[in-house]
Amino acid sequence: MNLKELAAHLGLSQTTVSRALNGYPDVAEATRRHVLEAARQFDYRPNAAARRLATGRAGTVAILFPIDRNLLVDPHFFELLAGLAEMIARTEMELSLRATPIDEELETYRRFAAAGRVDGFVLSSPTRGDRRIAELTALGAPFIVHGRSDVAEPYAYLDIDNEGGFRKAAALLIDLGHRDIALFNGDALLTFAQDRERGFRAALAAQGLAPEASRIVNAPMTEEVGHRSARALLREASRPTAFVVSSVLLALGVYRAAREAGLVVGRDVSVIAHDDALPFLKAETFDPPLATILSPIRQAGYRLGEMLIERISGVKTDALQEVWPVDIVFRASVAPPREQDTGRARSRPAADARVRPAPERRPPR
Amino acid sequence: MNLKELAAHLGLSQTTVSRALNGYPDVAEATRRHVLEAARQFDYRPNAAARRLATGRAGTVAILFPIDRNLLVDPHFFELLAGLAEMIARTEMELSLRATPIDEELETYRRFAAAGRVDGFVLSSPTRGDRRIAELTALGAPFIVHGRSDVAEPYAYLDIDNEGGFRKAAALLIDLGHRDIALFNGDALLTFAQDRERGFRAALAAQGLAPEASRIVNAPMTEEVGHRSARALLREASRPTAFVVSSVLLALGVYRAAREAGLVVGRDVSVIAHDDALPFLKAETFDPPLATILSPIRQAGYRLGEMLIERISGVKTDALQEVWPVDIVFRASVAPPREQDTGRARSRPAADARVRPAPERRPPR
DNA sequence: TTGTAAGCGTTATCAA
DNA sequence: TTGATAACGCTTACAA
Numbered sequence: 001m002n003l004k005e006l007a008a009h010l011g012l013s014q015t016t017v018s019r020a021l022n023g024y025p026d027v028a029e030a031t032r033r034h035v036l037e038a039a040r041q042f043d044y045r046p047n048a049a050a051r052r053l054a055t056g057r058a059g060t061v062a063i064l065f066p067i068d069r070n071l072l073v074d075p076h077f078f079e080l081l082a083g084l085a086e087m088i089a090r091t092e093m094e095l096s097l098r099a100t101p102i103d104e105e106l107e108t109y110r111r112f113a114a115a116g117r118v119d120g121f122v123l124s125s126p127t128r129g130d131r132r133i134a135e136l137t138a139l140g141a142p143f144i145v146h147g148r149s150d151v152a153e154p155y156a157y158l159d160i161d162n163e164g165g166f167r168k169a170a171a172l173l174i175d176l177g178h179r180d181i182a183l184f185n186g187d188a189l190l191t192f193a194q195d196r197e198r199g200f201r202a203a204l205a206a207q208g209l210a211p212e213a214s215r216i217v218n219a220p221m222t223e224e225v226g227h228r229s230a231r232a233l234l235r236e237a238s239r240p241t242a243f244v245v246s247s248v249l250l251a252l253g254v255y256r257a258a259r260e261a262g263l264v265v266g267r268d269v270s271v272i273a274h275d276d277a278l279p280f281l282k283a284e285t286f287d288p289p290l291a292t293i294l295s296p297i298r299q300a301g302y303r304l305g306e307m308l309i310e311r312i313s314g315v316k317t318d319a320l321q322e323v324w325p326v327d328i329v330f331r332a333s334v335a336p337p338r339e340q341d342t343g344r345a346r347s348r349p350a351a352d353a354r355v356r357p358a359p360e361r362r363p364p365r
Numbered sequence: 366m367n368l369k370e371l372a373a374h375l376g377l378s379q380t381t382v383s384r385a386l387n388g389y390p391d392v393a394e395a396t397r398r399h400v401l402e403a404a405r406q407f408d409y410r411p412n413a414a415a416r417r418l419a420t421g422r423a424g425t426v427a428i429l430f431p432i433d434r435n436l437l438v439d440p441h442f443f444e445l446l447a448g449l450a451e452m453i454a455r456t457e458m459e460l461s462l463r464a465t466p467i468d469e470e471l472e473t474y475r476r477f478a479a480a481g482r483v484d485g486f487v488l489s490s491p492t493r494g495d496r497r498i499a500e501l502t503a504l505g506a507p508f509i510v511h512g513r514s515d516v517a518e519p520y521a522y523l524d525i526d527n528e529g530g531f532r533k534a535a536a537l538l539i540d541l542g543h544r545d546i547a548l549f550n551g552d553a554l555l556t557f558a559q560d561r562e563r564g565f566r567a568a569l570a571a572q573g574l575a576p577e578a579s580r581i582v583n584a585p586m587t588e589e590v591g592h593r594s595a596r597a598l599l600r601e602a603s604r605p606t607a608f609v610v611s612s613v614l615l616a617l618g619v620y621r622a623a624r625e626a627g628l629v630v631g632r633d634v635s636v637i638a639h640d641d642a643l644p645f646l647k648a649e650t651f652d653p654p655l656a657t658i659l660s661p662i663r664q665a666g667y668r669l670g671e672m673l674i675e676r677i678s679g680v681k682t683d684a685l686q687e688v689w690p691v692d693i694v695f696r697a698s699v700a701p702p703r704e705q706d707t708g709r710a711r712s713r714p715a716a717d718a719r720v721r722p723a724p725e726r727r728p729p730r
Numbered sequence: 731t732t733g734t735a736a737g738c739g740t741t742a743t744c745a746a
Numbered sequence: 747t748t749g750a751t752a753a754c755g756c757t758t759a760c761a762a
Binding site: 052 | 738739740741742
């Protein structure tokens with residue numbers, strides 16, 4: 001059943017039926033009732049392609065992800081995606097997911113935009129000097145960035161306070177007495193990794209400290225990397241007493257390395273991790289529970305969807321720039337450093353390990 | 366630049382230009398060259414909506430996922446999605462991702478199909494008597510199922526040999542001497558969980574064994590569930606000596622529960638897990654390395670994309686039914702049961718734990 | 731080998 | 747408040 005047939009059946013013109021269906025004001029109430037009734041009865045659904053062609057709007061937003069960056073599609077991205085999908089599902093729009101070889105990325109954006117396949121994009125994992133921003137701006141395609149970059153153009157973004165979060169986490173460890181702290185971070189090109197490192201260094205610098213090169217690791221955020229990196233450091237005669245890491249997956253690896261070295265997390269070494277709130281691996285169920293810099297990435301995905309839609313409907317970029325604060329959640333994985341022992345201790349952490357209560361701060365929305 | 370303008374510029378009709386661009390044979394070679402050249406020069410991209418309207422093809426496949434089933438979007442789904450996206454990216458098609466409240470699921474399929482928004486669907490996580498299959502068949506919408514269901518209609522699917530895999534895994538543990546084996550599985554409504562349980566029970570039955578009710582757990586496949594379930598069982602005076610679990614995430618929780626109970630995996634308890642090959646958490650990096658029933662879900666996603674496209678282009682359902690074998694990979698998490706001790710042992714598993722080599726079997730493609 | 735013209739199913743303009 | 751009618755940009759009979 002299409003519009004023509006429906007109109008014929010009703011003895012009305014297509015115009016009137018279309019108006020009635022789309023909620024235009026200049027339609028008699030009685031007419032509208034008839035039309036809606038008939039549409040329901042015949043289960044009429046306007047053809048998407050025809051509508052797109054007529055309106056010039058694609059009714060679609062897209063998010064691209066590179067497929068050959070480490071051959072790894074990471075779970076943080078998918079949490080973001082879940083939130084985004086959830087938001088888009090509340091609208092009439094569609095969400096198009098596109099994998100793309102990294103070297104064809106810009107070309108893919110161009111193709112999608114030029115063919116009118118999408119109305120806007122979500123950009124994730126921006127890098128330093130990210131070229132996508134200039135490209136899409138030049139194309140005139142609406143977009144929103146999850147994170148920030150150091151480019152000249154103004155653009156819409158939603159970011160979290162990575163720098164502040166990591167500064168606070170490191171400061172906290174320093175307060176407890178730690179002096180040798182390692183940072184396991186994402187790829188060095190990613191701005192969020194740079195922001196985190198900046199915050200981390202700032203906290204150290206405030207106490208006149210500076211990390212040795214070996215203490216900073218940039219690599220994919222997996223259990224395996226966390227394990228390998230921590231193992232290497234824990235073998236050293238003078239090992240770090242604390243770790244700040246960019247993902248609970250990295251933390252998982254650090255815990256394993258600590259166990260293997262006969263060290264007890266929350267006593268012999270402290271660990272604090274950025275937690276995107278991956279639903280299948282929760283910091284509070286770590287053993288011991290993992291202290292975190294918390295910022296639910298799924299909520300960010302949801303909000304990104306809202307912001308992109310506002311952007312598409314004409315809201316200016318400078319009205320679409322948000323930075324969310326992050327929560328620091330203290331748990332038993334963090335404690336004052338211990339007199340460095342032989343590394344052979346095996347008992348469990350004291351149940352009464354001194355832990356400050358988690359502040360009750362929530363991100364917006 | 367649209368077709369009309371391009372044609373005008375070339376001094377040709379739209380028809381000829383369209384033909385040249387779409388590779389029709391009845392176009393003079395010289396003409397085609399000119400057209401392609403001009404198209405490149407002006408960076409002409411056919412408008413997607415217009416093409417869709419004219420051809421009646423949406424150029425899109427969709428995959429839906431429920432948002433309120435446990436509020437959990439699981440990483441196995443996203444691995445599937447990654448593979449699917451990778452395949453679709455090699456085509457001109459689009460992949461539409463839709464979240465949907467579980468109670469509006471069927472309606473969402475209907476809406477998408479009726480509005481001509483998609484050419485076909487991938488159905489994931491089928492349940493017993495899954496209603497989506499009958500619905501989509503009635504609608505005449507092409508689809509492919511990841512997994513199988515017990516419905517009357519013929520349909521296209523790709524599944525793995527869940528039953529065989531779990532039968533073999535359980536049989537192996539029995540061979541080693543285990544008699545009390547627990548199964549941690551997904552939601553009981555899911556056919557893959559049922560198939561796995563059937564295989565598990567068959568292996569036990571072959572030796573005249575039957576699991577107690579407490580030994581079978583159906584729940585979301587998370588670390589937390591694995592931990593909680595294993596902890597409950599390991600507290601019993603007569604505890605299971607082995608665990609067969611449906612995900613590496615569950616296995617992670619089992620490992621943790623074992624550690625807490627002072628038990629050593631690969632000595633005091635054996636663990637074997639189904640491994641969908643989640644890239645951020647690898648069975649071989651577990652401590653001790655985790656034996657698995659292996660079947661990379663990302664490859665399945667890729668193949669599902671291929672099969673769906675074939676289905677859309679008219680291939681019959683009975684030519685699109687595949688069941689992949691699974692690999693059993695032996696690792697140090699599996700060993701013969703031990704004389705049941707007090708559960709206080711703390712030493713590490715012997716490095717020379719008897720482990721059979723992994724058979725070298727690969728799934729098709 | 732090329733061109734004319736109709737059609738895909740909407741929305742939007744303008745007049746009635 | 748309603749209705750002709752013209753886009754929207756492409757594909758595809760059919761004719762030349």
